[in-house]
Amino acid sequence: MRVLEIDRRAHGTPDAFTEPPPGARAAIPKLDKAMQKRDSLIQKQTELMFEAQRLRDGLPAAREHDRVQAAEAAELGEPCPPSTEEAPTAEAAKKSRLAIALVDKINQAQGDVTRLITRDREKFTRELHERTAQHAAEYELAISRIEQARARLAEDVIIGAWLENHPNSVPQPNVMQIPQPEELEDQPPRMWPHVLADLRRDAGALPRRGPLVVSDKNIERHRAFVAQEGGHNRWFKGGTEVYWDVHDTIARIEAGITETT
Secondary structure, eight states, X not given: OOHHHHHHHHTTOOOOOOXXXXXXXXXXXXXXXXXXXXXXXXXXXXXXXXXXXXXXHTHHHHHHHHHHHHHHHHHHTOOOOOOSSHHHHHHHHHHHHHHHHHHHHHHHHHHHHHHHHHHHHHHHHHXXXXXXXXXXXXXXXXXXXXXXXXXXXXXXXXXXXXXXXXXSOOOOOOOSEEOOOGGGTTSOOEEHHHHHHHHHHHHHHGGGSSSOOOOHHHHXXXXXXXXXXXXXXXXXXXXXXXXXXXXXXXXXXXXXXXXXX
16 A cells, blocks of 8 residues: 555545546436445545534633633642543544544445446446437427527517508518627627527537447437427427428428528
């Protein structure tokens, strides 16, 4: 065992441990369960250290109290009174020892987490692969819904301007401009098609920025959307002929809206 490792244990400092990124524990329940044991040990160690420090913080006052009491007893020729410093000093030392000793249990729990990941890495990766494909499809769907919702809103703005000015003919409101934030207000406004293109590029690239190989086919299985059919909403899922027919129809409708706005 290296000196550095001995020093860490002597101070109750756990071994270095790479914390899971945000969301990993929710995505991998087995990981969360293993981490909960480790977290409870760290919490207990922290509570013990905090309590020991609280006791130590009160020692100067107790020490001063003992000095005053001892001085008065000495002046009167009486026996030295019991110390009020000894008990909290001993209690603080006990709690510190307990806290430091917990480091071995914490290291063991962290080792269990690491062994779990090493053992089940392939299984977790397969599950995460499916989850990533699903979330990528949901992101794409959310962008499409934003696009459709904005088109409806832009149409309302244009209709409102027409109603306000009818029968006079006036230029339509520019519904394609996106205002810049205050810190960029001196720059020309961006256009909605450019912002939409940014979102779609991000949706296409984001799933592939990590080591997982998520293909379009994987994502396609999770693509779904709601469309009107026969006056009723119907849920369509990707990969079928109906899906592409409805997809193309919506695309043509959206293109027509864009052209008129």
